[in-house]
Amino acid sequence: MACHEKELSLLFTDNERIARLNNRYLGRKGPTNVLAFPMSGGPEPGVDSGMLGDVVISVDTAVSESMDLGEPLEHTIDRLIIHGILHLLGYDHEKSEAEAERMEKEEKRLMDLYMEV
Secondary structure: OOOOOOEEEEEEEOHHHHHHHHHHHHOOOOOOOEEEEEHHHOOOOOOOOOEEEEEEEEHHHHHHHHHHHOOOHHHHHHHHHHHHHHHHOOOOOOOOHHHHHHHHHHHHHHHHHHHHO
16 A cells, blocks of 8 residues: 555654543553554545554553563664554454464665665
């Protein structure tokens, strides 16, 4: 899916707010690291919009992940942004093991490209 000339909304929030969003929109309890809400997934699919969608990141969870993984917080947040954007582009690691591997591979490829810059 091409996403030329698209806008992206990013929201950095805390665990409390992302947990509310996670419950309200996905029916899941508790906080998560990143949520993605594609513009094309609404009640009128195929609507031609300049918006790719929304990515919501819990800074609280990002800080915990950063410490757990021993990586700089900036790296963790960059990875979560890429992860969220991939969801907006239709990647879904929860569909199947093959899709999870596909998404992980693309996430790593994009992070490697980003780290080169």
